[in-house]
Amino acid sequence: MDLATALAIAESSMRLAAPLLLACLAGLYSERAGIFDIGLEGKMLGAAFGAGAVAAVTGSAWIGLAAGMAVSTVLALIHGLASITFRGNQIISGVAINFLASGLTALIGQNWFGMGGQTPQLFGDQRFLAVELPLAGALRDVPVIGFLYSDFLSGFTVLVYVALLAVPLTWWVLFRTRFGLRLRAVGENPGAVDTAGISVVRLRYQAVIITGLLCGIAGAYLATGMAAGFIRDMTAGKGFIALAALIFAKWRPWPALWACLLFGFLEAIGIRYQGVTIPNVGTVPVQLMQALPYILTVVILAGFVGRAIPPRAGGKPYVKER
């Protein structure tokens, strides 16, 4: 493999990993607070539609992003209402949100644009385009650094950088702030938080809202960064892959980055090497290559990658006890 191919695969991995990473970190906030979120997929899808539709109508990717985040946050609040206030089953609520998003986006899309559930193709400022990092041009000729910085790291859309920056930020919030301490505590033992005089309900809603915002960015990126418009069910299981990555990463921010990059890498390989011929074996079917990330998801969720211990209070509604 030559350097150019490697670079192309690395760049592709990064692009594909970014939405996973955003969704994965989104799930991290919610699940660390004790609210399991199987509805990452639905929130991303809703956000992708919101961003695609609004960007097409207003002509601004940024307004589209805001719309996507709003849609996703509303869906997150529905999940919060069901699982925090009404103490419902978090898995069922999440599944419902996935169905809701899948059905509503197609229905409203068809009603508004009449294009079979798609939104119109986005051009120019309606999309997030590649940005050149500062000094990328000047550093291009410096050996190694120039290659890594100017050729690899520079030239993604702004949302990829947002995803990357969200990793250290999440780590810092989680382990260096009061909010993070309380968030982690409420996912482990909400009783301890409650008896310390802190509102469990408020804390969990805050976490769920952060999840909504981050999922919104992830969805907007799909429709206005990676693709040029919304397509029906365009998340294609990315929310579930993000969930698998979250478990793989054992609910920690830095490992979440590596896990998402691994999934992004597999997806990139799947796209690049379609119909490769392996000597003595024959041509590898396209479907197999494309299935790679999903196979890994199954392997991870089946628990082959060590024991992942979820936050102890996860999935359980908090009821004050006597």
Place this chain on the structure above:
Amino acid sequence: MASAAQAPDAPAIELRGISKSFGPVKANEDIDLRVEPGTIHGIVGENGAGKSTLMSILYGFYQADAGEILIGGKLTPIPDSDAAIRAGIGMVHQHFMLVENFTVLENVVLGAEDGALLRPSLAKARAELTRLARDYELQVDADAVVGDLSVGFQQRVEILKALYRHADILILDEPTGVLTPAEADHLFRILRFLRDQGKTIILITHKLREIMAITDRVSVMRRGRMVATLDTARTSPPELAELMVGRRVLLRVDKGPAKPGDVLMQVRDLKVNDWQGVERLRGVSFDLRGGEILGIAGVAGNGQSELLEVLAGIRPASGGSVRFRGEALALDSVANAEARRALGIAHVPEDRHRRGLVMPFSEWENSCLGYHGEPRYAGPAWTMDRRAIRELAQAGIEKFDIRPPSVDLTTSNFSGGNQQKIVLAREIERDPDVLLVGQPTRGVDIGAIEFIHREIVALRDRGKAILLVSVELDEIQALADRIVVMFDGRISGARAAGETDERELGLLMAGIDPAERAA
């Protein structure tokens, strides 16, 4: 009222006319209570007497329907736990409110942080913990992960949490339930010390011995009402028991000497690994004879539960042997609990909610659980004879004085003591040769304890063998003819009941054999 707040003789806590209902149930009715500052004040009462509800109201978990709370003579509404903490009240819950994968420091700081960033708060707490450790003899490693600490130390963290929040009034809910006698003694030393430093302590317990040992005053609750407040020095356990139950209670079990018969069960070198591969039983051997009660003492979690489960056929053993009437019992397969019952080995599980009963079932359905294959319950073909089951259940209710005497009542609506009687009725009614009993009186009222103990002794006097596992040393001492103490999956000592005392058993529970030490 503001001037009264400054009065030095104002009570630390005064409750006036506190009432609280949950639906039709009156948990607290018109409760008045005065707790003097700088004293240890005990609150006793049976389960469901309303002690915990009252303390939850004081700690802001619940809102009283009526009544006032005065702290230091000043009217103080307590709408939530935050308000209670600000009023200087700290609470050590029966089930610790700790985050197990946090360090001691993080647990202490949680909710009492000084700002949005953690670092300064943690640094301050570290210094403060050092001071508290020095002032109150409460040494704990600030960087230890709480889940790795022993229960005694976890409790210490709870106390430190309260002190870190400047609590002047400390409420402890059943604090000794999980402690060894030595740890309990240490706790009492700390409490006395805290009292001498001017703190006010409220101790909720059902153990009269502890009330007598440590409190200055004691209040008794019965069925949601405060029935008496007495000076501890001027009362006695029988008087307190009578106040709690409302009638005279025999605190000692009336039993004659044991007449041990043949060895019914022979346990040799029994070993058990849990699902993580950790050895929970490390070679346990003993004989169980007919006509005797063998008590297994020990702090919870030292292998007693595993021992019971292996003998009952719920859990496979990884080594060793068990012979029943000379026949070896299969120990490898998991699904032979039914076979054990058929042999005459009955089991009253430690956790009646999870193992002994199906809580949403009605009484009659639970009365045949595990025995539903018996011919006397069988109807035509493969069906069950409802009428026969209900009649037999009714007979059990009468014999075991289960109240209310209704076979149709949902099991979860019976009190703890009556639930336990349902299990006992089912198991003892078959007249088993061996009865395995775990924590027979956990969460059971004094009145029912008396009854259950009498039934167990009666079974013994019919020549049956009883293996009694209990974390209540009092219960073991009262019932058992021989006592085996378990520590860390092994037997740390065996004694005849009449030839040992609490001090010696306490040492054995901590894994120290005083006899070996003297030798």
